[in-house]
Amino acid sequence: MLVFVRASVLYRASSPSQPGEWGRGLASGVFDALVIGGGIIGLWTGLDLAMRGLRVAVLERGVIGGETSGKFHGLLHSGARYAVRDPVSASECISENRVLSRIASHAIEDTGGYFVALTREDEEYYEELSKALRRIGIPFREVPVEEARREEPELNPGARIVIEVPDKVVYGRDMVVSVALTAFREGALVLEHLEAMEIRSAGEELVVRLQDRLRGDSVELRARAVINAAGPWAGEVAKRAGVRAEVMPTAGTMVVYPRRLTRRVINRMRPPSDGDIVVPYGSSSIAGTTAFIVEDLENVEPVEEEIEFLTREAAAMLPRIAELPVARAYTSIRPLIRIGSEPEKAGREATRSFQVIAHSEPRGFFTVVGGKFTTARLVAEKLGDTVAKYLGVGKRSRTSETPLAGQDPYQELRELKNIDGALLQRVLDSIRGGMDEERGRLAAYAALHYAVTAMSRKALGLPTA
Ligand SMILES: Cc1cc2nc3c(=O)[nH]c(=O)nc-3n(C[C@H](O)[C@H](O)[C@H](O)COP(=O)(O)OP(=O)(O)OC[C@H]3O[C@@H](n4cnc5c(N)ncnc54)[C@H](O)[C@@H]3O)c2cc1C
Numbered sequence: 001m002l003v004f005v006r007a008s009v010l011y012r013a014s015s016p017s018q019p020g021e022w023g024r025g026l027a028s029g030v031f032d033a034l035v036i037g038g039g040i041i042g043l044w045t046g047l048d049l050a051m052r053g054l055r056v057a058v059l060e061r062g063v064i065g066g067e068t069s070g071k072f073h074g075l076l077h078s079g080a081r082y083a084v085r086d087p088v089s090a091s092e093c094i095s096e097n098r099v100l101s102r103i104a105s106h107a108i109e110d111t112g113g114y115f116v117a118l119t120r121e122d123e124e125y126y127e128e129l130s131k132a133l134r135r136i137g138i139p140f141r142e143v144p145v146e147e148a149r150r151e152e153p154e155l156n157p158g159a160r161i162v163i164e165v166p167d168k169v170v171y172g173r174d175m176v177v178s179v180a181l182t183a184f185r186e187g188a189l190v191l192e193h194l195e196a197m198e199i200r201s202a203g204e205e206l207v208v209r210l211q212d213r214l215r216g217d218s219v220e221l222r223a224r225a226v227i228n229a230a231g232p233w234a235g236e237v238a239k240r241a242g243v244r245a246e247v248m249p250t251a252g253t254m255v256v257y258p259r260r261l262t263r264r265v266i267n268r269m270r271p272p273s274d275g276d277i278v279v280p281y282g283s284s285s286i287a288g289t290t291a292f293i294v295e296d297l298e299n300v301e302p303v304e305e306e307i308e309f310l311t312r313e314a315a316a317m318l319p320r321i322a323e324l325p326v327a328r329a330y331t332s333i334r335p336l337i338r339i340g341s342e343p344e345k346a347g348r349e350a351t352r353s354f355q356v357i358a359h360s361e362p363r364g365f366f367t368v369v370g371g372k373f374t375t376a377r378l379v380a381e382k383l384g385d386t387v388a389k390y391l392g393v394g395k396r397s398r399t400s401e402t403p404l405a406g407q408d409p410y411q412e413l414r415e416l417k418n419i420d421g422a423l424l425q426r427v428l429d430s431i432r433g434g435m436d437e438e439r440g441r442l443a444a445y446a447a448l449h450y451a452v453t454a455m456s457r458k459a460l461g462l463p464t465a
Pocket residue numbers: 036037038039040041042059060061062063064065066067068069070071072073074075076077194195196197229230231232233237250251252253254289290332333334335370371372373374375
């Protein structure tokens with residue numbers, strides 16, 4: 001069955017009494033912009049456009065943050081990792097590291113990071129690295145090895161040079177939900193289980209045909225602009241609009257150990273390569289990563305040799321890691337900008353910066369490729385500038401100066417009065433103030449995630465189960 005959704009009808013079906021007015025402006029019948037993909041880039045884009053006063057919905061085929069943005073390394077880059085080979089991305093990283101620390105400190109742990117030289121080649125890289133850091137303006141300090149060992153007792157005693165950089169840890173789920181919640185409060189809808197199957201022109205508008213994965217039928221939504229923020233799947237979504245966009249899907253694996261070994265992020269002092277970083281994430285340590293280009297985006301799994309390799313490389317920096325059991329491993333896909341044709345080089349040498357494509361046909365269709373979790377806000381700001389200009393909207397981006405909602409997820413839940421979850425609310429209230437408050441925050445974010453996405457579906461008259 002094909003259900004053609006005129007938003008004006010849906011608007012009457014719901015009663016937007018929530019903070020931020022759900023689905024602002026649906027009564028006019030057409031969205032200003034539809035964003036395909038509910039990863040971190042699609043969500044920031046939804047927020048950016050909603051803050052410019054546009055009527056916007058984010059459309060996600062699964063659950064928000066369910067793909068790469070929920071399976072990355074957790075590093076809020078200082079940019080040091082890319083300073084030598086990819087200075088543009090490095091400079092985006094340090095500037096976003098500062099912005100996010102200001103507006104989303106609740107999702108970030110200011111751990112700091114060490115780069116550690118273990119061999120003569122590592123030592124030789126130091127000169128190049130320090131020059132590049134100075135050039136880009138990434139602050140760093142050489143740390144006497146004895147001091148580094150005192151600070152991080154698990155560090156390999158054979159470390160030759162250690163420098164400290166402002167690497168931090170970003171908690172993925174906290175950030176994803178905070179951006180979604182803020183977008184929702186600003187009037188955006190965040191719609192899950194809707195897969196964009198076709199994008200076509202209809203006069204001045206674009207029509208997106210969506211498969212409702214909960215109900216099994218089709219829904220059509222209209223907008224003046226459609227943004228393809230499908231990450232690794234951006235090439236596939238572009239095809240569904242009848243155009244080309246080149247993405248280089250580059251998979252990587254991470255291994256989780258059930259103990260936090262360091263306070264800081266520990267990087268190997270060498271050009272970015274496989275197995276050169278350990279991130280302390282909550283009470284665990286995550287070692288990574290690898291880089292290989294994949295064609296089948298749906299079936300990427302860690303393999304045993306990768307886990308062994310990553311453990312070995314991590315143990316060169318933190319010997320104790322080899323004694324820990326592996327809690328789990330996961331693989332996800334970077335949506336990189338395609339360069340060259342040499343697959344084995346391309347994954348590591350490709351820029352971590354981003355590209356915004358304004359397709360000439362269908363008019364009003366935009367694709368974004370590249371970026372990082374760290375730089376997603378900036379990507380969305382640039383995308384927002386392009387789309388706002390196309391739509392004739394003069395308002396500038398405000399995301400860099402507006403703190404995100406979600407600081408206190410327990411309190412946020414109480415403020416979303418329409419959530420059908422009185423029982424859940426009581427359970428979460430019982431956690432707050434007790435010994436498990438910090439650990440329970442994740443459950444509160446999960447409940448907020450549910451509230452925002454369920455209310456968004458309801459606003460369009462779509463069932464939630
Ligand atoms: C191994 C690895 C480690 C990384 N580590 C870091 C790190 O430590 N720090 C950092 O800053 N960055 C890191 N990154 C990069 C970062 O994770 C990604 O750049 C970022 O998460 C990509 O976000 P995205 O929104 O573009 O893609 P995604 O999060 O993948 O979102 C795209 C979404 O589009 C949806 N979608 C696809 N097709 C459709 C359709 N037809 N209709 C509707 N929805 C659709 C998908 O379901 C998905 O949810 C890492 C990446 C990898 C792979």
